[in-house]
Amino acid sequence: MIKTLLQFVAVFFFALSPVYGEGCIKVRNAKDGCMKFSMAEKQQASKYGLRLGSPYETVKRFLIQNGWFLDQKWMEENALSEPTKKDLICGSGWDAVCSTAYRKNGKTISLLFSGTNDGIPLVGVETEP
Numbered sequence: 387m388i389k390t391l392l393q394f395v396a397v398f399f400f401a402l403s404p405v406y407g408e409g410c411i412k413v414r415n416a417k418d419g420c421m422k423f424s425m426a427e428k429q430q431a432s433k434y435g436l437r438l439g440s441p442y443e444t445v446k447r448f449l450i451q452n453g454w455f456l457d458q459k460w461m462e463e464n465a466l467s468e469p470t471k472k473d474l475i476c477g478s479g480w481d482a483v484c485s486t487a488y489r490k491n492g493k494t495i496s497l498l499f500s501g502t503n504d505g506i507p508l509v510g511v512e513t514e515p
Contacts, residue, residue: 409439411500411507421500421509431511434495441505442472442484445497449488457494460487460514476501487514 410420423438431438435452436445456473464485465475476484482501487494498510 440508445508454488454490457487457489
C-alpha cells in the first residue's frame with residue numbers, strides 16, 4: 387500500500403514538473419511529426435510555473451490561481467476581430483497558432499498555443515517589454 391502510494395506521488399510530481407515531458411504536439415514539418423522544445427524554451431515556461439504542452443484550460447486556471455489576469459489591453463491591440471477560442475486570438479491553417487497575454491504586477495507574458503491540437507497545448511512563453 388505504501389509502495390503504491392509512493393509510486394503514485396512520484397509519477398504525479400514528475401508529470402506536473404514544468405520542465406519534463408510535453409507529449410506529442412503534432413506539426414507538419416518535424417521529423418517524427420511532433421514539435422520539439424529546447425531547454426531554454428522549457429526554462430522560460432518554467433519561470434512562470436508553466437509546462438510546455440499543457441492544455442490551455444490548465445494554463446489559464448494555474449495563472450488565475452496565482453494572481454495573473456487576462457490582459458484585455460493586449461487582446462484589444464492584437465486582435466483583428468473578436469477572440470476566436472476561449473480568450474485566444476487564433477490563426478488558421480494546418481499549424482495554426484493561438485495567442486493570449488496575462489498580466490501581473492505590471493508584467494505581461496504572452497503565451498502561444500497550438501490551435502490545431504486537442505486541448506490547445508502551450509507551445510511558447512514570451513515576456514513582453
